[in-house]
Amino acid sequence: MNKIIILILIATIVSCKNDAKPATQKVEIKKENFPDELAKVFEKHGGIATWRKAKTLSFNIGEEAHTSDLQTRKIVINSSKYSLGFDGKEIWLDQENAAAFKGNKDFYYNLYFYFYAMPFVLADDGIIYEKTADLIFENTQYPGYKISFKANIGTSSDDTYKVYYNPKTYQMEWLAYTVTFKAKEPNNDYHIIKYNKWENVNGLILPYEITWYKMNEKAMPTEPARPSTVFTLPLVSEVKLGTSFFEKPKN
Known part of the structure; x- marks a missing residue:
C-alpha cells in the first residue's frame, strides 16, 4: 500500500480516537521574536x-509524495521509482x-x-530578520524582509531568503532565495518565485x-522562467x- 495512503488512514483513525477520548495536554508557550509585519x-x-x-x-509533486515530521524535520519522499529521506541522522537513498x-x-x-512550508518556516529558531527594499512588479510594491540564519543552523546556514507580502492583505506573494549548497559560502545570486495560488489545508493557507x-x-521579476509547480x-x-x-527501507 502506498505510504501516503497509510498516512491518511493513520491520521483519520487517530483523529477519531482523539475526538472520542479527549485528553488534557500541557502546551508549551513559545516566545516569538519575529517582526510585527511578519506576524x-x-x-x-x-x-x-x-x-x-x-x-x-x-x-505531492507529480508522483512524488513528500512527508515531513514538523518537529524533527525528518522527511521521506516516495515515488514509484525511488525513495529517499532523512531519518534524523542520515540522508538516505534506497539503493535498490x-x-x-x-x-x-x-x-x-x-x-x-x-x-511548500512557506511562510511558516521563516519562524524557525536561529533566524535573523532585517527589512529589505520593496519588490516591484507590474506597478505594485511588495514590502519584504530578508531572512538569514545564525551559524550552524541547518544544512545551509549561509542561505538567505527574502519574503515579500501584499501590503493590504499581508498574504505572501514572492520569495527570493540564494543557494549555497555547492559553494558553501554566502552569495547574492538570488532566484525568485511567485506564489500564485493558495489553499486552506486544515486551517493553514499553504501554496497550491x-x-x-x-x-x-x-x-x-519579469516573466515566468518555467512552467508552474503544482x-x-x-x-x-x-x-x-x-x-x-x-527509516531507509530494508532491502
Missing part, C-alpha cells in the same frame, strides 16, 4: 499557533532503485519542503501553485508518525 503574514496564513500544533505535513533518482539527495530531500520567474538587472494531495495533521516511517 501579520503568519496570521493571514492561518496563524503561527496553528502551525506550532501541527506534527505532520504531506504533499538508486539509479532512477538523477539528483543530489543531500540537496533535494528538503528542497520542496521549504518552498508556484512559478519561478526571470529577473532583470535590478533583481526584479502541489497536490495536501495533508496537515496533529498526528505524529512513528520513527520507522522515515
Whole structure:
C-alpha cells in the first residue's frame, strides 16, 4: 500500500480516537521574536499557533509524495521509482532503485519542503530578520524582509531568503532565495518565485501553485522562467508518525 495512503488512514483513525477520548495536554508557550509585519503574514496564513500544533505535513509533486515530521524535520519522499529521506541522522537513498533518482539527495530531500512550508518556516529558531527594499512588479510594491540564519543552523546556514507580502492583505506573494549548497559560502545570486495560488489545508493557507520567474538587472521579476509547480494531495495533521516511517527501507 502506498505510504501516503497509510498516512491518511493513520491520521483519520487517530483523529477519531482523539475526538472520542479527549485528553488534557500541557502546551508549551513559545516566545516569538519575529517582526510585527511578519506576524501579520503568519496570521493571514492561518496563524503561527496553528502551525506550532501541527506534527505532520504531506504533499505531492507529480508522483512524488513528500512527508515531513514538523518537529524533527525528518522527511521521506516516495515515488514509484525511488525513495529517499532523512531519518534524523542520515540522508538516505534506497539503493535498490538508486539509479532512477538523477539528483543530489543531500540537496533535494528538503528542497520542496521549504518552498511548500512557506511562510511558516521563516519562524524557525536561529533566524535573523532585517527589512529589505520593496519588490516591484507590474506597478505594485511588495514590502519584504530578508531572512538569514545564525551559524550552524541547518544544512545551509549561509542561505538567505527574502519574503515579500501584499501590503493590504499581508498574504505572501514572492520569495527570493540564494543557494549555497555547492559553494558553501554566502552569495547574492538570488532566484525568485511567485506564489500564485493558495489553499486552506486544515486551517493553514499553504501554496497550491508556484512559478519561478526571470529577473532583470535590478533583481526584479519579469516573466515566468518555467512552467508552474503544482502541489497536490495536501495533508496537515496533529498526528505524529512513528520513527520507522522515515527509516531507509530494508532491502
